Amino acid sequence: MRETTSALEWFNALPRLFLLMALAVLWAALLSTSAVQRVFRPLVEPRLDWLRAVPAAAGLTVGTGRGAR
Numbered sequence: 280m281r282e283t284t285s286a287l288e289w290f291n292a293l294p295r296l297f298l299l300m301a302l303a304v305l306w307a308a309l310l311s312t313s314a315v316q317r318v319f320r321p322l323v324e325p326r327l328d329w330l331r332a333v334p335a336a337a338g339l340t341v342g343t344g345r346g347a348r
Contacts, residue, residue, distance in 0.1 A: 290296050309315065 290299055
């Protein structure tokens with residue numbers, strides 16, 4: 280990216296670099312809001328109830344003690 284774009288030239292000035300850092304902090308703050316977390320949680324942390332239900336549907340008992348099958 281450094282060699283194929285002229286964006287690096289635009290950020291050579293110190294005020295523009297501070298603007299970029301401020302935008303990065305604001306973007307991180309926006310992405311950490313509860314509304315964004317609520318919308319994207321199913322994609323990041325999907326529920327795996329269907330995965331745990333497979334052994335029960337097959338008639339198998341899930342456990343680790345003596346007699347567990």
